[in-house]
Amino acid sequence: MLTVLLMGCAAENGTRAQATDSERGKTLVAFYSYTGDCRQITETLTGLIEADVLEIQPAEKGLKYDANGYALGTQLLNKIKAKPNDANSYPPIDPVTTDLSVYDNFIIVTPLWWSQMAAPMQTFLFNYGQQMKGKHVAMVVSSHSSSIGGVVADAGRLLTKVTWMGDALWINSSNRSRTASLATDWLNTLNFKKRNMETKKIYLTVDGTTRSVTLADNTATRSLLEALEKDAITYEADDYGGFEKVGGLGRSLPTSNERITTVPGDIMLYQGNQLVIFYGSNQWSYTRIGQIDSATADNLKTFLRAGQGPVQVTLSLSTPTAIDKIRAKADDDNTYVSLSGIRSTRAVKGIYVRNGRKTAK
Ligand SMILES: Cc1cc2nc3c(=O)[nH]c(=O)nc-3n(C[C@H](O)[C@H](O)[C@H](O)COP(=O)(O)O)c2cc1C
Known part of the structure; x- marks a missing residue:
């Protein structure tokens, strides 16, 4: 059973800080979920802290990213990898109408696809990451079993000049049943503790x-x-x-x-x-x-x-x-x-x- 739960969050382009101020203003949890795991993680998080929720939705509905040996998922990620700075490399998502400027903290909840950040979440961060500049960001990554270093690297590439609140939380098939207590402990390390009902x-x-x-x-x-x-x-x-x-x-x-x-x-x-x-x-x-x-x-x-x-x-x-x-x-x-x-x-x-x-x- 995996006991390593937290992965270092390499934010090469951002600063990294343990915020000491628990009164950090509004929080938005932005999640994408294909099979429901990240949706459940988001529900757990919002049961623990006061936060608004934004669901990232691919513009094209009903796509089967895992069909034919994950062919489509692989294809989308390869396209991003080939030209990560080209907006055309990213699969379109529904426009985000939430006003991101009112939030001080963002928690990104994303699946791992082939050891990278799921393509629709990459699109969100590519298109809207600028609006998170100067804000506090944390991330939860859900995978079956693969470790999350590649997703952390994707986040570091896509989000510049943000302040990482702490290490990313890794939820996988070995620890998923303990999501609530892992999330509680993790949020406490991010100093969200005083903001909730503790x-x-x-x-x-x-x-x-x-x-x-x-x-x-x-x-x-x-x-x-x-x-x-x-x-x-x-x-x-x-x-x-x-x-x-x-x-x-x-x-x-x-x-x-x-x-x-x-x-x-x-x-x-x-x-x-x-x-x-x-x-x-x-x-x-x-x-x-x-x-x-x-x-x-x-x-x-x-x-x-x-x-x-x-x-x-x-x-x-x-x-x-x-x-x-x-x-x-x-x-x-x-x-x-x-x-x-x-x-x-x-x-x-x-x-x-x-x-x-x-x-x-
Ligand atoms: C296209 C695709 C590729 C995936 N690649 C991996 C992988 O390389 N390693 C892994 O452990 N899980 C992989 N998974 C499984 C997901 O990371 C895992 O099931 C995750 O919890 C799904 O989150 P969701 O239910 O919110 O979509 C993949 C899933 C998909 C759809």
Whole structure:
């Protein structure tokens, strides 16, 4: 299995810099995809960062680049190779109507064809690369297995006077199933981290004690935030395997599962509708939800009452307030209010105030 994931990005004609400023303005992900891999990579990227998307489309539709032993693909690349400075060498693409001048960062997502950049993406960079001058550029290359040095060289030839944000990310058949975590790590090395939701916090209350959680940024956490904006979520969780507290959320969230080795404090979505909070470690297919802040194996065991059976877990957007601060009128709406002041439309085991009355569930 290939473990080398990143290739040096030779930008002979451009400068190369690790930007330190995370507030770099607008980002455009420009992708071309023939069989769908780069489309999927683009979807993953835009689930992780705020970015607009531009799809490069060949002007001539329905071409089979891979037919007859990849004959057409080969022919297009040979034409470019013979005269790389001649606009006629590049297969026409649909005109790009997106105003590139409003973007500060470009992420190019391209397939590799015969160890070169796929011809339609080369056309895009040849025709529009001038408009990226002085901007920050990063690249993701998708191949079956061939390494991406030739694509990096093509990018260096076609994009001059750009600032490369970092090394290109190489996705291939060996690591494709881990695209989400590879892209997350890669984006972090490009300092995109602070621009996404890494800093978004929610609160986790376990049997009355509350800790903050830093959320991951994905469709599951966005969906969770939407739900929490309406109401806190309370559910019951129990020990499993000597390393986690797990319980059904009472709803499903969108998954982007991948094989993850968890560490104490990790919060994962399991099978789309169960939340797993780790005080130990496990390796399984999960969607990352977040990390309990300042977690250590020891303080988590106390917080999660590890090994002590069912606990009541509440997820909320703000720190719960004490019950004596809650006005009775505000609670006359069938809402369950726990003894630590957490409001929810659903209650699991415990004592609540509902419509001004103490009630046990
Ligand atoms: C014309 C053509 C040539 C290709 N040449 C190679 C190659 O030399 N090495 C390789 O590993 N993959 C090669 N591939 C496979 C693609 O790089 C790979 O499937 C990629 O993930 C496709 O991305 P897409 O689905 O977004 O089009 C080629 C594909 C095509 C269509």
